[in-house]
Amino acid sequence: MTDSIIKQCLQKDYAGNHLDGLKSLWEDATWPSSKQEIWRYAKLQWLNEPWELVTRKETQEAYNVHLKQYDLSSNETDLVCIQGKFLPNSVDEISCFSHGHLDANHVRWSDDFFNQLGWLGLSDWANIEVAEGKHLDQQLHCMLDQENKWQNIKLTINVKKNAHLRLRINTISVHAVTNLSINVQVEAGGSCQIVSWASPQSKLLMDHNVDLKDRAEFRYDALNFEAAWCHERIYMTVGSHASAYLAGLLLPSSGQSDHKAIHAHHIAPAGQSMQKFYSVANGNGLAAFHGRAIVGHEAPKTDARQLARALMLSKACEVYSRPELEIDIDDVQCQHGSSIGELDTKALFYLRSRGIDLNEAKAMLIEGFIEEIVSDLDQAVQSWIRSRITIHEIGKV
Amino acid sequence: MFSVSNLHASVDDKKILKGIEIDVKPGEVHAIMGPNGSGKSTLANLVAGKYGYTLNEGSITFNGQDISDLEPEERACLGIFLAFQYPVAISGVNNMVFLQAALNSVRKARGELPLDAMDAIAFIKERMKLVEMKSDLLQRSLNTGFSGGEKKRNEILQMLVLEPKLAILDETDSGLDIDALKTVSDGVNHMRSPNRSFIIVTHYQRLLDHIKPDFVHVLKDGKIIKSGNYELALKLEKEGYGWLDQ
Ligand SMILES: Nc1ncnc2c1ncn2[C@@H]1O[C@H](COP(=O)(O)OP(=O)(O)OP(=O)(O)O)[C@@H](O)[C@H]1O
Ligand SMILES: [Mg+2]
Numbered sequence: 139m140t141d142s143i144i145k146q147c148l149q150k151d152y153a154g155n156h157l158d159g160l161k162s163l164w165e166d167a168t169w170p171s172s173k174q175e176i177w178r179y180a181k182l183q184w185l186n187e188p189w190e191l192v193t194r195k196e197t198q199e200a201y202n203v204h205l206k207q208y209d210l211s212s213n214e215t216d217l218v219c220i221q222g223k224f225l226p227n228s229v230d231e232i233s234c235f236s237h238g239h240l241d242a243n244h245v246r247w248s249d250d251f252f253n254q255l256g257w258l259g260l261s262d263w264a265n266i267e268v269a270e271g272k273h274l275d276q277q278l279h280c281m282l283d284q285e286n287k288w289q290n291i292k293l294t295i296n297v298k299k300n301a302h303l304r305l306r307i308n309t310i311s312v313h314a315v316t317n318l319s320i321n322v323q324v325e326a327g328g329s330c331q332i333v334s335w336a337s338p339q340s341k342l343l344m345d346h347n348v349d350l351k352d353r354a355e356f357r358y359d360a361l362n363f364e365a366a367w368c369h370e371r372i373y374m375t376v377g378s379h380a381s382a383y384l385a386g387l388l389l390p391s392s393g394q395s396d397h398k399a400i401h402a403h404h405i406a407p408a409g410q411s412m413q414k415f416y417s418v419a420n421g422n423g424l425a426a427f428h429g430r431a432i433v434g435h436e437a438p439k440t441d442a443r444q445l446a447r448a449l450m451l452s453k454a455c456e457v458y459s460r461p462e463l464e465i466d467i468d469d470v471q472c473q474h475g476s477s478i479g480e481l482d483t484k485a486l487f488y489l490r491s492r493g494i495d496l497n498e499a500k501a502m503l504i505e506g507f508i509e510e511i512v513s514d515l516d517q518a519v520q521s522w523i524r525s526r527i528t529i530h531e532i533g534k535v
Numbered sequence: 536m537f538s539v540s541n542l543h544a545s546v547d548d549k550k551i552l553k554g555i556e557i558d559v560k561p562g563e564v565h566a567i568m569g570p571n572g573s574g575k576s577t578l579a580n581l582v583a584g585k586y587g588y589t590l591n592e593g594s595i596t597f598n599g600q601d602i603s604d605l606e607p608e609e610r611a612c613l614g615i616f617l618a619f620q621y622p623v624a625i626s627g628v629n630n631m632v633f634l635q636a637a638l639n640s641v642r643k644a645r646g647e648l649p650l651d652a653m654d655a656i657a658f659i660k661e662r663m664k665l666v667e668m669k670s671d672l673l674q675r676s677l678n679t680g681f682s683g684g685e686k687k688r689n690e691i692l693q694m695l696v697l698e699p700k701l702a703i704l705d706e707t708d709s710g711l712d713i714d715a716l717k718t719v720s721d722g723v724n725h726m727r728s729p730n731r732s733f734i735i736v737t738h739y740q741r742l743l744d745h746i747k748p749d750f751v752h753v754l755k756d757g758k759i760i761k762s763g764n765y766e767l768a769l770k771l772e773k774e775g776y777g778w779l780d781q
Contacts, residue, residue: 489628491610493611493644494637
C-alpha cells in the first residue's frame with residue numbers, strides 16, 4: 139500500500155510540492171500544526187497492527203552486518219538510529235532504541251518512540267550542535283530493516299559561529315520508508331557539509347530546511363542514487379556573503395525514481411548559491427530536478443547558478459529538468475543551464491574507432507559524465523562513492 | 536591489403552562519393568589531396584565505420600575481407616586506424632584510461648594478453664616521447680581543452696600505441712606548427728614498415744616532404760580524377776587544382 143500511495147503522489151506532482159500530494163491522499167491523518175511535522179504523523183494503515191521488538195542485541199548485530207555489506211565503517215562516536223526488527227503480536231513489548239556514543243560537547247540525543255501515535259511509525263530525534271569555533275566530523279546511520287515499515291527521523295543541526303561540521307548520513311532502510319527531515323542553521327562564519335547516501339532498495343522522503351547566516355558556508359551532496367525512490371526537497375535561505383553548494387547525482391534505472399525540488403532564497407547581499415545536479419536515466423527510471431533561485435531586491439551582488447544535465451539512455455525513461463531564476467534586482471550574477479540528451483554519437487564513434495566495444499564505450503561516456511559530480515566530492519568519500527556506482531548496471535539497456 | 540572499389544556513398548540523398556578506386560599494397564604510402572568539400576574526410580570516415588552514410592555501391596576490402604558491414608571497433612581491431620581531422624573532446628574520460636582501454640581492446644583482438652596499468656603506462660609514455668607530447672596531457676580529459684596541435688599529437692600518439700596495419704591521417708598537419716610537423720612526421724616515419732600502409736589526406740605538400748608518398752591521388756567532387764607520384768603534389772602546390780579540369 140505504501141508503494142501505491144507514494145507512486146500516486148509522485149505521479150501527481152513530480153517536481154513541485156509533493157507535500158500537498160501526500161496531504162490530499164492521507165486525508166484521515168491527524169495533521170499537526172507545523173509543515174515539517176506532516177509526514178512524520180501521517181497515518182499509515184499497514185502499521186495498524188501489534189508489534190514485537192526482537193532483542194536489542196540482535197538488532198545491533200544486524201546493524202554491523204549492514205554496515206559491512208555496504209563497505210561502511212563505523213566508530214564509537216557515530217550517531218546511530220536503529221529502528222529495530224519488529225514482529226507482530228506482542229504489543230506490550232514495544233520499545234525502540236536509538237543510541238549514540240556521543241561526544242557530549244556537541245551532541246544532544248534523544249529518542250522518542252511512538253509517542254501518543256501508537257501505530258504511526260517509529261520516530262527519532264537528534265540534535266547536533268557544534269559549539270562556537272569547534273569542529274565536528276560525524277556519521278549518522280539511519281536504519282530500518284523491515285519491509286513496509288516507516289521510520290521518521292528529525293535532525294536539528296546548529297552550527298555556531300565559526301564552527302564546522304562534516305556530516306555523513308547513511309540511510310539503510312531496506313524496503314522500508316525513511317522520512318528524514320533536517321533543519322540546518324549555520325551561524326556567521328560557520329560551515330556545514332552534508333553527504334547523504336542511501337542503500338539500495340531504500341525509499342526516502344526528505345525535507346530539509348537550511349538557514350545560512352552571514353558568511354556561512356554550506357555544502358550538500360545528494361547521493362541517494364541507489365535508493366528505490368528518493369523524493370527530496372530543500373528550502374534554503376542564503377544570508378549575506380554566505381555560500382551554498384548543492385550537488386547531486388540521480389541515476390534512476392528501471393523502477394527507480396529520484397526527485398529534487400530546491401528552493402534557494404537569497405535574502406541578503408552578496409550571497410552565492412550553486413545547484414549542480416546530474417542525472418542518468420535508464421529503463422523506465424525517472425529523474426526530476428526542479429531548482430529555483432530567488433533573488434529579492436534586498437540581495438544585490440548575489441551570484442546564483444544552476445546546472446542541470448541529464449543523459450537519457452532508454453526510450454522509456456523520463457527526465458524533467460526545470461531550473462528557474464526569479465530575480466527582482468539588476469545587480470546580480472545569475473546563470474542557469476539545463477541539458478538533456480542521449481549519449482553523444484560522435485564521442486561514441488571516436489571511442490569505438492579505437493577498438494573499444496560499444497558497451498565499454500557507453501560505460502566510459504556515462505562514467506565521464508558522472509565524474510563531473512564525483513570528482514568534486516570531498517576526498518574522504520570520493521573513492522567510496524565510485525565503488526557504489528556500477529556503471530555497467532546503469533548503462534544496461 | 537586494402538582496396539576501395541567503385542565506392543559510391545551519400546548522406547541524406549546527397550551523393551558525396553561517386554566511384555572511388557584505391558588500391559593500397561602493404562608498406563605503401565598514398566596521399567590524397569583535393570579541394571575542400573571533395574569527399575576526403577567522408578572517405579576516411581566511411582573506412583573507419585562511421586554511421587550516417589549510405590553506401591550505394593562498391594566495396595571496401597581489407598586483407599581480403601569486405602569490411603563495409605563491420606562495426607567501427609571491429610575494424611579498429613583488424614588494424615584500421617583513422618587520425619581524425621577534428622578529434623572530439625570527451626570531458627570526464629581520462630586520456631590515460633582511454634588509451635589503456637583502447638590498447639587492451641586491440642591487444643585482445645590480436646590475441647595478446649592485456650597490459651596491466653603499470654606496463655601500459657610505460658608503453659604509452661615511451662611513445663609519447665616520439666611525438667614530444669607533454670605528459671600532463673595524459674592526466675587530462677580526452678582532448679578537452681587541448682590546443683589544435685595538441686589534439687593532433689594525441690591522434691598520432693594513439694596511432695603509435697595501437698600499431699595499426701593501415702593508418703589514415705586526415706589533415707593531421709593542419710594546426711601543427713613547423714617543428715611539430717617535423718616531430719609528428721618523424722613519429723609516422725618511425726612506424727613505416729613493409730607491412731604497414733598509410734593513407735595521408737593533406738592540403739599541403741610540406742607534410743609529404745617529410746613523409747614521402749609512393750602515390751598521390753587527387754580527389755575532386757567524389758572521384759579520383761588524377762593519380763601520380765610525389766611530383767604531382769609539387770605541381771599541385773604550385774598550380775592548384777584548376778589545370779586538372781582542362
Ligand atoms: N553528415 C553530413 N551531412 C551533410 N553533408 C555532409 C555530411 N558529411 C559530409 N557532407 C558534405 O560532403 C561533402 C564532402 O565533405 P568532406 O568532409 O568529406 O570534405 P573534405 O574533402 O574532407 O573537405 P576538407 O578539405 O574541407 O576537409 C561536403 O560538401 C560536406 O558538406
Ligand atoms: Mg576533411
